[in-house]
Amino acid sequence: MFTLLQIELYKIFKRPRTYIAFAAITALIIIIQLGLKVDGKEYADFVLADLQNTLEINGKIINGYFVCYVILQLLLVHVPLLIALIAADMISGEANMGTLRVLLTKPISRTEFIIAKFLAAAIYTILLLIWIAVFALLASIIIFGTDDMFLVKNAYAVQIEKVDIFWRYIGAFCFAALAMLTVAALGFFLSNFAENSIGPIVATMSVIIVTTILSTMSIPLFNKIKPYLFTTHMVAWKEFFDVKVNDANETIRGTVQNADKIIRSSIVLIAHIILFVGASVWVFKKKNVLS
Amino acid sequence: MKNNFVFSIIVIAIVFPLIKLKAQDATVLVQKVKTKLEQVTDYVAEGKMKTDVAFIKAPVGKVKVYFKKPDKFKLKKDGGISLLPKGGISVNMRSIIETTDYTIIPAGDIVVNGIKTKVVKLLPNNDNSDIVLSTLYIDETNLIIIKATTTTKENGTYNIEMQYGKYINYALPDKVVFSFNTKDYKMPKGITLEFDSDLTPEDRMKMKNKKGRIELNYSSYIINKGVDDSVFK
DSSP: OHHHHHHHHHHHHHSHHHHHHHHHHHHHHHHHHHHHHHHHHHHHHHHTTTGGGTEEEESOOSOHHHHHHHHHHHHTTTHHHHHHHHHTTTTHHHHHHTOHHHHTTSSSOHHHHHHHHHHHHHHHHHHHHHHHIIIIIIHHHHHHOOOOEEEEOSSOEEEEOGGGTHHHHHHHHHHHHHHHHHHHHHHHHHGGGOSSSHHHHHHHHHHHHHHHHHHHOOOHHHHHHGGGOHHHHHGGGGGGGOOOBOTTSBBOTTOOTTHHHHHHHHHHHHHHHHHHHHHHHHHHHHOOOOO | OHHHHHHHHHHHHHHHHHHHHHHHHHHHHHHHHHHHHTTOSEEEEEEEEEEEBTTEEBOOEEEEEEEETTTEEEEEETTSOEEEETTTTTSOHHHHHHOOOEEEEEEEEEEETTEEEEEEEEEESOTTOSEEEEEEEEETTTTEEEEEEEEETTTEEEEEEEEEOTTGGGTOEEEEEEEEEOOOOOOOHHHHOOOOOOOOHHHHHHHTOOEEEEEEEEEEEEESSOOOGGGGO
16 A cells, blocks of 8 residues: 555656646745735735724734735635646546556555555645645745734734744644645546546536635525535634634633634535545446546 | 893902913913923833724733833834724823913813812814813822823824822823724725624624723833833834
8 A cells, every 4th residue: 555655656746747736836925925025014004904094003914924824815725726636637647548457457456546546646735735834834934024913804803922823823734734635535536537637627626616606605595505515614724813802802812713613614624535535436446447 | 231230240250260260270280280290201111901992802912111201102012013092092191281282171070980080171272283172180189190081183082091009109000091982894805805704693793892992001110211212213
């Protein structure tokens, strides 16, 4: 199994297209960091304009923690598309090249084969997230420094103390890993049904785009189906950046406002991963491999 | 007719000097408070600041407050972001009372927080002044301001309540509570990129509270030891 995984990883990282995602993410992060470095004050004034009618907000609003949050907000919507490029190619790519049949002549079970392939896609996904963490969080901390984090939400604003932030990012990245693994599992599942990569990649992207739109539209009809869409739960990483307050409206360090929402969404995403990977194993075991 | 005229003259003759006397008393009282405040040429105070605005979740933070005569005032949070009422905190008692160009109107006596106070209204004579009216509640015995209500052109009305302790001889409070009006807060979803809201109807009601409070609890003052001008930049 481990040898199989190594082979799959070798295949992933040998392909130039694997590095498109890393390059695209690096470029996007650098562009956002550059923009905020040059015009960060204007951005902060724009975001805080409503609050500044009442309050004077002093301090380093544009700091490394805030910049990382902005990057994640913008980036995590698009990373699924980059993950689909690899995950949706795992089976269909082999079928397209005609190597699938050859591979299955080896003395390994189809379950082992498919699990090894998914694990390779999962490792790629996690490495991509580590890459984002290094560039979006650590590089932003180095460039912009650290301070309290001041976030504006729809109905209120939250100030999180500097010492209370880093663990939230660890939690957020772990949750993002679950969300991205769900995307990888979906792409992987769809790659069972085609003999070229384009179909599953486009299908994965389409599913994500459609469900994301349904998740974000506040229409009563869609509100009923929202809890069942995995894209609704993928954004729950933001919940790490909201704190509870006591009766005197003071924030309580180390708390998360909707911890139950994070747990619920994690369960939903894990269930989706199990469902997609389980379905992939089931489909692949039944599959008549001709290519 | 003649009797009424004589009566009016008598009333004016008695009441007008009384009003004038009261106004003079109020002016003397404000002057005495001012003299007491003027003992302090500068100070650095340490304390804790609490922000209580319905639509803001903020932690209690350590702050340092710097003051230098005549009206330099700076509040710095110890490594963090500070939220202050717009224009309110810089218009501290000292800067209100330092101004000489105002008309003083006595407005009776009132008990504030169990302390008998003289109410004095200060009306700036300068039409360009941001302050429209200040009402001071002065403890005549200790010559300290217990409460002040200030109405400004730009930033609405705010109250400042002060509690005194060991620095009462310098008229420096241990606790200051700023109360101010807040405006509606609503952030477009396109900016926050949050498309669902978990707010309960109770939360929404709470958010509609239009009163904000900033509470400063001072733990220590360093008085008249000099403060560098660079602090206020």
